[in-house]
Amino acid sequence: MNSMLEKYGSITGWDVIEHLRQLARPLKGMRFVHVNSTRVGGGVAEILHKMVPLFNELGINTTWEVISGEPEFYQCTKSFHNAIQGVQVDIPESYLKTYEKTNEQTAQELEAVLKEADVVIIHDPQPAALIDHFPNHKGKWVWRCHIDMSRPFRQVWKYLREFVSRYDASIFSLSDFAQPLPHPIYLIAPSIDPLHEKNVDIELEEIREVQNRFKIDPERPLILQVSRYDRFKDPIGVIHAYKLTKKFIPSLQLVLVGGDAADDPEGEVVLNEVQVAAKDDSDLKVLLLPGDAHRTINALQRASDIVLQKSIKEGFGLTVTEAMWKNKPVIGGDTGGIRIQVVNHHTGFLVNTPEGAALRIRYLLQNSDMMKEMGLKAKEFVRENFLITRHLREYLTLIYALLHGEEERIELK
Amino acid sequence: MKANRSKLEPFYIKDCALIAIATGKRAQNLRELIEHLRAADPKSIYYHFWGGLLRPRFDDPEYHNDFGIWVAHSLHNKILAERLAVIDPVEFDTLEDLRNELIEIIDESLDETEFPTWAKRDDQFEFMEHQIVVFNTMKSVQHPLDFVDVLPRISVGSIFYHFIDGRRRNPNMVDDFRNWLTGFGDKYADLIQMVGEICPYFTPLKELRKELTDVFINYFQDQDS
Numbered sequence: 001m002n003s004m005l006e007k008y009g010s011i012t013g014w015d016v017i018e019h020l021r022q023l024a025r026p027l028k029g030m031r032f033v034h035v036n037s038t039r040v041g042g043g044v045a046e047i048l049h050k051m052v053p054l055f056n057e058l059g060i061n062t063t064w065e066v067i068s069g070e071p072e073f074y075q076c077t078k079s080f081h082n083a084i085q086g087v088q089v090d091i092p093e094s095y096l097k098t099y100e101k102t103n104e105q106t107a108q109e110l111e112a113v114l115k116e117a118d119v120v121i122i123h124d125p126q127p128a129a130l131i132d133h134f135p136n137h138k139g140k141w142v143w144r145c146h147i148d149m150s151r152p153f154r155q156v157w158k159y160l161r162e163f164v165s166r167y168d169a170s171i172f173s174l175s176d177f178a179q180p181l182p183h184p185i186y187l188i189a190p191s192i193d194p195l196h197e198k199n200v201d202i203e204l205e206e207i208r209e210v211q212n213r214f215k216i217d218p219e220r221p222l223i224l225q226v227s228r229y230d231r232f233k234d235p236i237g238v239i240h241a242y243k244l245t246k247k248f249i250p251s252l253q254l255v256l257v258g259g260d261a262a263d264d265p266e267g268e269v270v271l272n273e274v275q276v277a278a279k280d281d282s283d284l285k286v287l288l289l290p291g292d293a294h295r296t297i298n299a300l301q302r303a304s305d306i307v308l309q310k311s312i313k314e315g316f317g318l319t320v321t322e323a324m325w326k327n328k329p330v331i332g333g334d335t336g337g338i339r340i341q342v343v344n345h346h347t348g349f350l351v352n353t354p355e356g357a358a359l360r361i362r363y364l365l366q367n368s369d370m371m372k373e374m375g376l377k378a379k380e381f382v383r384e385n386f387l388i389t390r391h392l393r394e395y396l397t398l399i400y401a402l403l404h405g406e407e408e409r410i411e412l413k
Numbered sequence: 414m415k416a417n418r419s420k421l422e423p424f425y426i427k428d429c430a431l432i433a434i435a436t437g438k439r440a441q442n443l444r445e446l447i448e449h450l451r452a453a454d455p456k457s458i459y460y461h462f463w464g465g466l467l468r469p470r471f472d473d474p475e476y477h478n479d480f481g482i483w484v485a486h487s488l489h490n491k492i493l494a495e496r497l498a499v500i501d502p503v504e505f506d507t508l509e510d511l512r513n514e515l516i517e518i519i520d521e522s523l524d525e526t527e528f529p530t531w532a533k534r535d536d537q538f539e540f541m542e543h544q545i546v547v548f549n550t551m552k553s554v555q556h557p558l559d560f561v562d563v564l565p566r567i568s569v570g571s572i573f574y575h576f577i578d579g580r581r582r583n584p585n586m587v588d589d590f591r592n593w594l595t596g597f598g599d600k601y602a603d604l605i606q607m608v609g610e611i612c613p614y615f616t617p618l619k620e621l622r623k624e625l626t627d628v629f630i631n632y633f634q635d636q637d638s
């Protein structure tokens with residue numbers, strides 16, 4: 001099995017791959033360019049590493065270009081990122097000049113590629129200003145926003161909107177994130193890659209090794225939350241829910257997994273609070289794992305009985321998708337993209353308080369058959385809706401939509 | 414049973430894929446919902462009744478359209494949600510008729526309500542639209558009997574296009590299967606009736622595929638015996 005599509009076919013079913021091939025056939029030979037700001041790290045790079053070869057395998061000539069600049073450029077785009085998520089930031093004029101200059105230089109470097117492309121997809125704000133340098137572009141230009149933009153800081157969005165408005169279309173992950181723009185706004189939900197180390201099947205032996213490493217008793221129930229130490233993820237609420245449940249189920253164990261908060265002062269404060277709340281309880285583990293500990297997290301998710309994502313505010317919540325893919329029922333906060341994935345009594349429970357979470361943990365741990373059934377439903381729901389193949393299908397559909405304008409039904413010959 | 418090859422045009426199997434489009438129109442309570450409903454493009458109404466079949470959404474066993482789901486889960490108005498959920502779009506000749514029915518039911522509920530409830534700010538009803546791309550699968554069926562083998566293997570997108578979307582394209586609002594079978598005159602009248610009895614609205618596409626397959630299998634088994 002050499003082709004990537006074939007590898008995915010063994011997971012999604014062959015009809016899904018055939019569907020992609022048929023959809024892509026009339027697009028063969030087209031030139032497609034993605035531009036983002038990094039080849040390593042982060043969700044966008046992760047998805048492009050798989051998406052670009054898949055497009056090429058489908059016969060669409062696809063390349064991936066990267067914008068890069070001086071430290072000031074990244075400081076500026078980091079501020080953009082925070083502002084889009086609603087943080088009030090003050091960005092110095094000099095940063096904005098650097099941002100525009102970096103985009104201008106990149107536009108010169110990529111001129112030949114971008115001028116000839118049939119479709120250009122610009123990811124997030126870093127390369128958004130490239131469009132300024134292609135006023136008579138031949139192909140269709142699309143701005144793909146991966147960030148939760150439901151409540152952007154207006155002043156910064158006003159600046160960025162000047163560039164974004166010039167695109168032929170934009171893509172947001174959820175309708176709640178979409179902002180008014182003078183062009184079609186398409187909705188494409190994120191996806192997980194079932195072949196990534198985070199999600200591949202792993203042997204029981206490896207799961208046992210991880211349990212041993214972190215002194216987790218495989219014979220006792222385990223609940224888990226994987227997320228940054230961030231107030232919006234409510235790790236303190238998770239500990240509260242665990243303590244409420246432990247009164248009734250003394251054997252319960254909780255693992256909280258997050259990344260190192262060294263470069264995030266707010267994260268460090270939250271982490272300290274979590275560590276204080278977790279003190280003196282050997283059944284409550286607070287783990288700090290490096291960004292590439294994918295297999296370890298995979299094993300921890302598989303070792304758990306229930307996965308929590310008790311966020312107060314959430315973008316899409318791909319950690320929910322990952323847990324569901326591993327046959328786990330999820331108890332999630334009633335917010336953002338968690339609502340699309342967690343369906344009460346079917347794939348898990350939506351909760352609003354630690355008490356609500358505690359109640360559902362107890363309920364599920366007392367009903368192992370239901371937990372199993374929910375896990376199965378959760379996995380199938382992800383298989384049909386949130387794998388990279390669906391993401392790819394929607395990109396292909398989008399190309400036709402871009403090429404055919406506003407027709408509701410596009411009939412290909 | 415040996416099939417009589419027909420001289421009719423074959424049934425060309427097509428497939429489709431859908432992409433959702435945000436309209437930027439949002440409602441936080443019933444008054445806003447009704448205002449937007451009055452102005453919404455018909456394709457938005459179509460999307461909120463049928464689009465759920467082809468986009469990432471859990472098949473809600475209780476409420477079958479986006480309006481019912483939102484009213485139940487975000488406004489917690491179970492009475493109205495039930496009234497909305499029971500609307501079967503197949504019963505309406507046009508999307509305008511369907512829109513009027515929706516407005517009437519919501520209006521009636523507003524008359525009965527002292528204080529309209531509000532959804533959370535991040536849980537508003539988002540009006541959406543869609544575009545559908547239809548493409549050839551290079552497969553075709555020459556005779557109705559061939560569907561026995563072909564139907565289990567066609568995609569859910571094909572089921573959507575031929576069994577649901579077809580009703581908007583064909584005379585008398587029939588699906589593509591019945592439309593094609595009608596070309597044989599009265600020969601398949603019973604089969605046409607059996608296909609017509611399958612409810613397209615309350616059944617997920619995978620189950621629809623199975624129900625359709627079963628209908629063709631049962632029909633031709635009966636012909637054999």
